[in-house]
Amino acid sequence: MIELNGVSHSFGNIKVLEDINLSVDKGEVFGLLGPSGSGKTTLVRIMTGMIVPDEGRVRLRDQEMPKRSLMKRFGYMAQEDALYQELTAWENLDFFASFYLRKKKKERMEHVLHITGLTEYKERPVFKFSGGMKRRLSLAIALVHNPDILILDEPTTGLDPVLRRSIWSEFYQLKENGKTILITTHALDEAEKCDRLAMLRGGKVIAAGSPGEWKKELRTDSLEDVFLHYGGGDI
């Protein structure tokens, strides 16, 4: 569903990604890990077509990116929330939903507000939201048009454990329905929940595999040991 071949990118004369090759299959939950500054956000922006890489190919659903018609096929949640502060949660959601949905728009909006635990706050303007509520609304926006592919940059950062659990159960539900999910994360417990992982360091993929494969390879029960092996506690 997502395929990157030989992707390299520089900002000025600083190379931030070098020869990235990745493929994410339909129905997979794929985790992109790496310390701060390792290039995760740049890579997800390349996947969404927001940045055209200096070198390499990006394909979504077997089609070359960037491509306008593919926009409605994926949902993207950025690290920083792009919300209209003066509008209510409902109005924000409606604004984005209206790009893609006509039929069943209201049902979808109600559904994603429910999943993200925002139903009771839907009439509240966003400037009155906490950081975690804004994250949840951004996630609701990424989900509202029921896309095949979700590309989520740190979707659960700043959320309490109860909400994280409910959002992960939604991810699994989406996966059951054949959706493909790529997330970036710093959290080990979330990495453990992914089907496969890739670890970025200094703009390169230094390891890829399932959590089970990594643990087997290093003969450990703990993903933490795996991360320490690959060069430190910060993922």
Ligand SMILES: Nc1ncnc2c1ncn2[C@@H]1O[C@H](COP(=O)(O)OP(=O)(O)OP(=O)(O)O)[C@@H](O)[C@H]1O
């Ligand atoms: N628009 C830009 N112009 C110049 N440099 C940039 C730009 N965007 C990112 N960078 C640099 O590229 C490198 C990778 O940044 P990126 O945001 O992709 O890392 P990250 O792994 O997502 O980090 P974090 O986990 O902190 O979000 C960093 O050194 C960053 O300073």
